[in-house]
Amino acid sequence: MMANKWWQEAVVYQVYPRSFQDSDGDGMGDIPGIIQRLPYLKKLGVDVIWLSPVYKSPNADNGYDISDYQAIQPAFGTMADMKQLFAKAHELGLKIMMDLVVNHTSDEHEWFQQSRQSKDNPYRDFYIWRDPVDGHEPNNWASDFGGPAWAFDEQTGQYYLHIFSKKQPDLNWENPKLRQAIYDMMNWWLEQGVDGFRMDVINLISKAMQFPDDPSVDFGKHSSSMEMVANGPRVHKFLREMNEQVLSKADIITVGETPGVTPADAIKYTGFDAHELQMVFQFEHTVIDDSKDGLGKWSDERFALTDLKRVLSKWQVELDGKAWNSLYWNNHDRPRVVSRFGDDRPEYRELSAKMLGTVLHFMQGTPYIYQGEEIGMTNIAYDKITDYQDIDTLNAYQDLVVDQKLVSPEQMMTYVYHSSRDNARTPMQWDATTQAGFTTGTPWLKVNENYPQINVAKAVDDSNSISYYYQRLIALRHELSIMTTGHYELLEPDDTEVYEYKRVTDDEELLVIANFTNHNVQRDFVVPAGATQVISNYEDDAGNMLRPYEAKVYQYRK
Ligand code: GLC
Numbered sequence: 001m002m003a004n005k006w007w008q009e010a011v012v013y014q015v016y017p018r019s020f021q022d023s024d025g026d027g028m029g030d031i032p033g034i035i036q037r038l039p040y041l042k043k044l045g046v047d048v049i050w051l052s053p054v055y056k057s058p059n060a061d062n063g064y065d066i067s068d069y070q071a072i073q074p075a076f077g078t079m080a081d082m083k084q085l086f087a088k089a090h091e092l093g094l095k096i097m098m099d100l101v102v103n104h105t106s107d108e109h110e111w112f113q114q115s116r117q118s119k120d121n122p123y124r125d126f127y128i129w130r131d132p133v134d135g136h137e138p139n140n141w142a143s144d145f146g147g148p149a150w151a152f153d154e155q156t157g158q159y160y161l162h163i164f165s166k167k168q169p170d171l172n173w174e175n176p177k178l179r180q181a182i183y184d185m186m187n188w189w190l191e192q193g194v195d196g197f198r199m200d201v202i203n204l205i206s207k208a209m210q211f212p213d214d215p216s217v218d219f220g221k222h223s224s225s226m227e228m229v230a231n232g233p234r235v236h237k238f239l240r241e242m243n244e245q246v247l248s249k250a251d252i253i254t255v256g257e258t259p260g261v262t263p264a265d266a267i268k269y270t271g272f273d274a275h276e277l278q279m280v281f282q283f284e285h286t287v288i289d290d291s292k293d294g295l296g297k298w299s300d301e302r303f304a305l306t307d308l309k310r311v312l313s314k315w316q317v318e319l320d321g322k323a324w325n326s327l328y329w330n331n332h333d334r335p336r337v338v339s340r341f342g343d344d345r346p347e348y349r350e351l352s353a354k355m356l357g358t359v360l361h362f363m364q365g366t367p368y369i370y371q372g373e374e375i376g377m378t379n380i381a382y383d384k385i386t387d388y389q390d391i392d393t394l395n396a397y398q399d400l401v402v403d404q405k406l407v408s409p410e411q412m413m414t415y416v417y418h419s420s421r422d423n424a425r426t427p428m429q430w431d432a433t434t435q436a437g438f439t440t441g442t443p444w445l446k447v448n449e450n451y452p453q454i455n456v457a458k459a460v461d462d463s464n465s466i467s468y469y470y471q472r473l474i475a476l477r478h479e480l481s482i483m484t485t486g487h488y489e490l491l492e493p494d495d496t497e498v499y500e501y502k503r504v505t506d507d508e509e510l511l512v513i514a515n516f517t518n519h520n521v522q523r524d525f526v527v528p529a530g531a532t533q534v535i536s537n538y539e540d541d542a543g544n545m546l547r548p549y550e551a552k553v554y555q556y557r558k
Pocket residue numbers: 061064065101164200201257332333
């Protein structure tokens with residue numbers, strides 16, 4: 001077992017800058033808005049703030065399409081604002097982790113503008129260009145946002161690869177000059193004061209350069225070649241090099257977003273002696289309610305608790321002692337957890353949000369909280385598809401409903417309500433004033449109408465709120481070392497209603513019990529004599545009777 005590192009005891013809070021806090025009335029969150037809210041995050045008790053991209057971008061994918069890595073998105077502020085954010089955060093003892101999007105850039109990045117000029121441009125090999133094959137795309141790869149992953153560029157008569165939108169050409173990591181440019185840029189950010197990197201789809205950076213066809217592609221079903229491209233032949237070489245040239249030089253926190261990884265893959269990236277990354281975001285628990293008809297996340301299936309337990313337990317057990325888990329329920333790409341794995345109806349929303357917080361925060365790993373999760377923000381259901389802004393949602397609608405006519409508009413809206421990325425992206429609900437206190441102008445994405453009931457001001461006034469409960473969970477992580485170090489043991493794997501697990505060290509244990517239903521259930525777990533209750537979302541303890549969404553944790557010596 002490795003020695004404890006600060007990032008293993010830390011709690012991370014993700015800010016989606018566009019939707020967090022607007023300070024100038026343009027309807028878009030910004031960096032001064034984040035600075036204004038730092039005391040709130042300090043009070044919550046988190047250690048690290050992960051910022052989704054704030055770089056200059058034409059916003060085809062809300063900043064995940066970067067046109068200048070060393071400039072700030074004007075709507076978000078200036079480089080001076082960014083430096084101010086580092087300074088103010090550091091004054092409060094908060095660290096800032098930036099999103100690093102280096103699998104691709106925007107097509108408006110200077111490198112790509114150069115690259116597309118001519119086949120002998122010095123930047124040509126910064127991207128992946130191929131000749132047509134029989135007048136068509138070089139292979140059948142599908143973009144994660146729909147359609148082929150190759151776009152034809154008239155000027156030079158070749159295709160370029162884009163695993164995401166056409167406006168997000170993939171970088172060519174085979175080119176040492178490109179790699180050096182990325183490392184230089186990362187080192188520059190370290191000099192500016194950044195404390196870590198969350199690396200966007202980092203396991204896609206190494207492509208199989210023979211470009212074999214993807215046997216799983218079905219354009220009729222809006223499939224994606226993302227997993228085909230994942231964990232490519234030279235990815236570990238590239239990450240080790242990045243570690244050597246950048247990451248190992250500073251005491252920072254790193255987490256890679258890695259679709260399609262298994263625990264064995266994760267150990268290769270994050271094993272305690274791998275010299276690559278510290279953590280990965282695995283995707284397995286986020287796909288347990290995927291479509292049974294092969295439409296990926298476009299589904300309205302309800303998850304099964306036994307699947308959730310199976311997947312999370314596998315990660316807990318297989319990484320234990322070898323690598324470190326990231327723990328997350330949701331982020332800017334995933335629906336709101338209280339709507340997805342809990343119950344967002346008014347009578348159960350707070351109870352189930354606290355229950356879910358308990359289940360996640362008591363696991364081994366570093367917890368990540370997504371903005372608004374701590375007040376139990378819910379999914380959104382706009383009446384019209386035109387109210388949605390997310391490129392992924394709009395493309396899927398166009399593809400499945402309009403072009404393929406595979407899904408009816410009504411059915412698709414139920415899928416959108418269940419899975420759209422805009423569920424997580426509605427503006428942060430700060431108070432009960434107009435636009436939830438997010439902006440004095442017109443928000444870029446409509447505020448959820450439930451803001452008068454669900455907002456930060458209300459949560460702060462109520463000592464029984466989800467927010468105070470999260471504060472307690474975060475404080476406990478800093479107080480109880482067993483939350484960091486304990487081994488995880490799943491109890492009753494086949495129970496379809498209750499999640500029970502233990503954390504175990506040589507001399508003590510935690511018992512975590514959570515009812516995932518909205519009714520009373522009786523269970524025969526045994527709480528050892530002398531145990532103390534560490535936390536619970538009910539005021540009293542009804543013993544073996546678990547009330548709707550009840551969660552509780554006991555601690556005892558062995
Ligand atoms: C990651 C991001 C997502 C983005 C995609 C392409 O999955 O989290 O928001 O669309 O990468 O950059």
